[in-house]
Amino acid sequence: MPAEQAGWSRTRRRIHWITALLVAVGFVFGLVMKHAAPDDLLTLFLMFQLHKSIGIAVIALTVWRLMLRALRGRPPWEADLPEWQRRAAASVHIALYALLVVVPVLGYLSAASAPRRVPTLFLLVIPIPHIVEADPGLFAVVSRLHLALAILLVLLACGHAAAAVHNHRLGRATLLAMWRGDAPAREQATPAHMPSARR
Numbered sequence: 081m082p083a084e085q086a087g088w089s090r091t092r093r094r095i096h097w098i099t100a101l102l103v104a105v106g107f108v109f110g111l112v113m114k115h116a117a118p119d120d121l122l123t124l125f126l127m128f129q130l131h132k133s134i135g136i137a138v139i140a141l142t143v144w145r146l147m148l149r150a151l152r153g154r155p156p157w158e159a160d161l162p163e164w165q166r167r168a169a170a171s172v173h174i175a176l177y178a179l180l181v182v183v184p185v186l187g188y189l190s191a192a193s194a195p196r197r198v199p200t201l202f203l204l205v206i207p208i209p210h211i212v213e214a215d216p217g218l219f220a221v222v223s224r225l226h227l228a229l230a231i232l233l234v235l236l237a238c239g240h241a242a243a244a245v246h247n248h249r250l251g252r253a254t255l256l257a258m259w260r261g262d263a264p265a266r267e268q269a270t271p272a273h274m275p276s277a278r279r
């Protein structure tokens with residue numbers, strides 16, 4: 081077990097992998113409920129609620145994660161990672177964080193503005209109020225954007241995962257750092273306001 085190393089904390093690793101799983105499942109569910117919808121209305125209703133609950137969980141986890149990021153920064157980059165790759169990785173990370181918020185928000189706006197009024201029940205029990213009225217014009221825009229940016233999120237995440245595997249194969253600890261908390265080969269840490277070794 082790695083101890084007292086400047087790697088990702090267990091909480092942050094769990095949030096990362098759970099979010100990745102939720103996005104993958106939520107994306108497939110979204111496509112299935114929209115394009116291969118079952119005839120049975122109850123099943124369709126349950127699929128929508130599950131899809132919406134997954135997306136709401138993604139937002140909640142992302143807000144938590146961004147708070148931890150702001151408080152603790154990130155572990156040091158691998159010492160031999162070229163500057164341009166750090167910049168590219170950092171830009172992709174920012175885009176992923178932005179999409180993790182924007183995609184579910186657009187999904188929520190789609191649900192709220194849909195001409196057919198269907199309530200949003202988080203985990204089937206907690207009602208989430210719709211802050212906008214049914215509006216076919218708004219729905220047409222936000223539901224298209226929701227799909228387009230969901231596809232962008234998944235494509236970016238695939239590129240990001242490929243880069244992580246590529247770096248792993250080059251012998252860098254990037255992937256193991258996110259998988260089991262290994263510390264990257266040491267270098268100076270990026271802004272961190274917490275003295276803790278675990279980030």
Ligand code: HEM
Binds near residue numbers: 114138183191
């Ligand atoms: C990361 C989170 C999410 C992803 C990846 C995602 C992905 C998708 C995808 C791929 C579709 C199919 C769209 C199409 O083919 O036209 C869809 C539809 C939909 N999503 Fe999401 N979604 C997410 C979060 C949410 C949330 C949080 C809500 C609501 C609270 C939501 C509500 C909807 C609704 C209502 C539709 C159907 C829209 C329509 O009828 O055109 N989604 N989503």
Ligand code: HEM
Binds near residue numbers: 242244256257
């Ligand atoms: C929807 C799927 C995914 C999303 C949204 C996502 C998002 C992110 C974000 C935002 C970061 C930056 C963390 C930070 O600097 O605060 C990150 C880091 C990381 N992710 Fe993912 N990720 C996903 C899937 C994956 C997959 C499938 C892999 C591996 C196969 C992976 C491997 C990594 C690694 C190794 C890091 C650490 C990178 C570094 O230290 O520079 N991610 N991820």
